[in-house]
Amino acid sequence: MSIRINKEKCVGCGRCIDACPGNLLELAEGKADIRIPEDCWGCTSCMKYCSQSALEYYLGADLGGRGAVMTIEKEKDIYNWKIHMPGGETKVISVNRKNANQY
Amino acid sequence: MSDVKLITKKIRTDALIIGGGTAGCYAAIRLGEASVGKILLVEKAGIERSGCLAAGVNALNAYISKGHVPMDYVEYARADGEGIVREDLLLSMSERLNKVTEDLENRGLVILKDENGEYVTRGWRNVKINGENIKPLLAEGVYAQPDVTVLNHVNITDLVTQRVHGKTIVRGAVGFSVKEPVIYEIEAEAVLIATGGAAGLYRPNNPGFSRHKMWYSPFNTGAGFAMGFAAGAEMTTFENRFVALRCKDTIAPTGTIAQGVGAKQINAGGEIYEKEYGITTPQRIYGTVEENRKGKGPCYLKTEGISKEQEQDLFKAYLNMAPSQTLKWIESGKTPSRQSVEIEGTEPYVVGGHTASGFWVDTGRMTTIPGLFAAGDVAGGSPQKYVTGALAEGEIAAESMASYLDKKEKGDEPEVEFSQESAYAHHFEVKDNNITWRGVEEAMQKIMDEYAGGIHTDYRYNESRLVLAREKIKDLQGLVDDLAAEDMFDLLHIYEVRERLLVCRILIEHLLARKETRWHIFGENADYPQQSDEYKKYVNSRLENGEIRIIFRQLVKGESYEHPDK
Incomplete structure (x- = not known):
């Protein structure tokens, strides 16, 4: 599991770089880049600071990953978590940040 | 260089x-x-x-x-x-x-x-x-x-x-x-x-x-x-x-499922084994390890059959703390209502x-x-x-x-002397000798896993293995000073492995000192598999003249404790 950067969407603002608890992100040629993909904890902090939804979260094959990626699109208090399946289908789970977990 | x-x-x-x-x-x-x-x-x-x-x-x-x-x-x-x-x-x-x-x-x-x-x-x-x-x-x-x-x-x-x-x-x-x-x-x-x-x-x-x-x-x-x-x-x-009990692979929390939807721990035969071992954290893991050892694994949290509403709530709860679990459920299509969630203990x-x-x-x-x-x-x-x-x-x-x-009376102390600069600089000056921080980290994790009670030995250790672990970790410590760094990110990792190696050294001495099994899994001493009243005390340690010294202290009762040599 790790994240990858959609270079076409990234605007190089650098906010994700400050957010990463592992100091794993850097700017390379004006775009965010992950230095060691294997060292990502999978916390998704970086994704929450990206205004462009340019950060894509995925599972390595060792965790059962088969090519899907997950992104976050923010809409006021809602996080729309979008799971883009390899076949092209997208599933959306919306989480209202003002709602407590039921469990 | x-x-x-x-x-x-x-x-x-x-x-x-x-x-x-x-x-x-x-x-x-x-x-x-x-x-x-x-x-x-x-x-x-x-x-x-x-x-x-x-x-x-x-x-x-x-x-x-x-x-x-x-x-x-x-x-x-x-x-x-x-x-x-x-x-x-x-x-x-x-x-x-x-x-x-x-x-x-x-x-x-x-x-x-x-x-x-x-x-x-x-x-x-x-x-x-x-x-x-x-x-x-x-x-x-x-x-x-x-x-x-x-x-x-x-x-x-x-x-x-x-x-x-x-x-x-x-x-x-x-x-x-x-x-x-x-x-x-x-x-x-x-x-x-x-x-x-x-x-x-x-x-x-x-x-x-x-x-x-x-x-x-x-x-x-x-x-x-x-x-x-x-x-x-x-x-x-x-x-x-x-050691935490986790969802297999994603290492996501299990308490949310166990307490949230009331899922029980079951073995491959569908038997609820948690009743046999108890439900404190170490007991939950101990039970899982023991069922696996008996050949009754894999072990699961029984979620099969939960409602669609419960499943949706689980998806959201995990997105708020361990997003990989929700992604795994959706990506595989094996959602918790359709397939029970496999569980395992983490490394210590x-x-x-x-x-x-x-x-x-x-x-x-x-x-x-x-x-x-x-x-x-x-x-x-x-x-x-x-x-x-x-x-x-x-x-x-x-x-x-x-x-x-x-x-505190301020200002009467002598000037502070700092002496780390040359140690940091040395890592940029040494020649790369093919030994890397990543290699040392991997060696350390392997030694601890095999000799100091990791997943490899079902968390069990004994004195013979711990003595070997001590020797091997000491040997790795000797490599750290000459690890080469290209940039500050490398220097960070060199210092992180240096810290971890010292923590391993302290841990090994503590494991050796407590000659009992006080806690299943957390301290599974194969030489002494039972609790012993003799060890109703703290195992403490200090660095003295470059050596790790173990100090046993009596249990502290009451509302206040001051250091004796204050």
Whole structure:
């Protein structure tokens, strides 16, 4: 599991770089880049600071990953978590940040 | 060889806080409110998302609900810790749990309430929240304090102590930026260590591409343990390791499923085995390990058949704390209502927020070095802290520091001497000899896994293996000084492996010293598979003349404890 950067969407603002608890992100040629993909904890902090939804979260094959990626699109208090399946289908789970977990 | 040229910056502060996680941020807020002078918070990453709560947390697991009193929490933690806990620390923490919970709510944390405005609890100790944004809320509180300066992306490696009036006291710390070639030499009147516990000592469940998909923050390296121990501070109960029961592969929490939808632990034959072993954390893992050993695995949390609504709630709950689990469910199509969730134990960690490992502190959270305080996962004696306990400890430590600073006669100490610059620079000067920090880290994790009771041996160890582990880890320590760095990011990793190796050394000596099995899984001593009354005491340790010395201390009872040689 790790994240990858959609270079076409990234605007190089650098906010994700400050957010990463592992100091794993850097700017390379004006775009965010992950230095060691294997060292990502999978916390998704970086994704929450990206205004462009340019950060894509995925599972390595060792965790059962088969090519899907997950992104976050923010809409006021809602996080729309979008799971883009390899076949092209997208599933959306919306989480209202003002709602407590039921469990 | 690298062309990095280091420059040095000097800073003077009254209070220095090392580590801007849960405990460190809260201490900074409280010290800021106490007007103690200048406060400097130094954090390896960025305080908005650093530490254990980067991804969020599902619930507040330490709260005293109606009908209960703080002493109930003490007794719960004492029973879970098989008696090897500090009553004074647990009680002072428990008395503040509800106050810090209310404070978090005032800062903007969403807490579930019923129609009467009471918190909705899960069991008697847990409150339901949306804990995705605790860290940003705490960071906001820190940045609002005018006396607090935050230094993000700076890694502290060593404490600086000094003999003053016959006592060794703390005088500051030294570290470096992980982004630029800058060394920071910090002089301070008092220092709080809040760097968290230690992950990455043992080979993890996923040793390959997803090697950092672990329970505890992989960026918590035990830095505070290492710098404190090297400076002469006493440590306690490292042998009380922590192992978590997790969803297989994603290493996501299991409590949410077990308590949220009432799922039981079952073996491959569908038998509910948790009844046989008990339901404390170590018992849940012990049962799982034993069922697997008997050939009855894999083991699961029985979720098959839960409703679609329950399943949707699980998807959302996991997105708020462990997003990989939701992605795995959706990507594979094997959602929890259709397939029960396979479970496994993680590799062991040293973490004082869950077990009793860490700095040996007095009731005010001062370590055995005057002026040096510890709070949160780095502080020992007080297990089951979780988030609110870490906040409570940050607050207690802040109050003690304020009082220490108030009483301290400042300015009569000799000038502080810093001597780390050449050690840092050496890593840029040495020739690359094919030994890398990653290689040393991997070797360390393999040794700990095989010889010091990792997943490989079902967490069991014996003296023969531990003696080999000691020898092999010592051998690796000898390689660290000559590891080559290309940039500050490499230097960070070299220091992280240096810290972990020292934590391993301390841990091995503690495991050797407790000649009993006090806790299943956490301390599974194959030479002594039973509890022994002789070991109803603390195993502590100090560095003396370059050697790790074990000290046995009698159990502390009552509300207050002061260091005997204060």
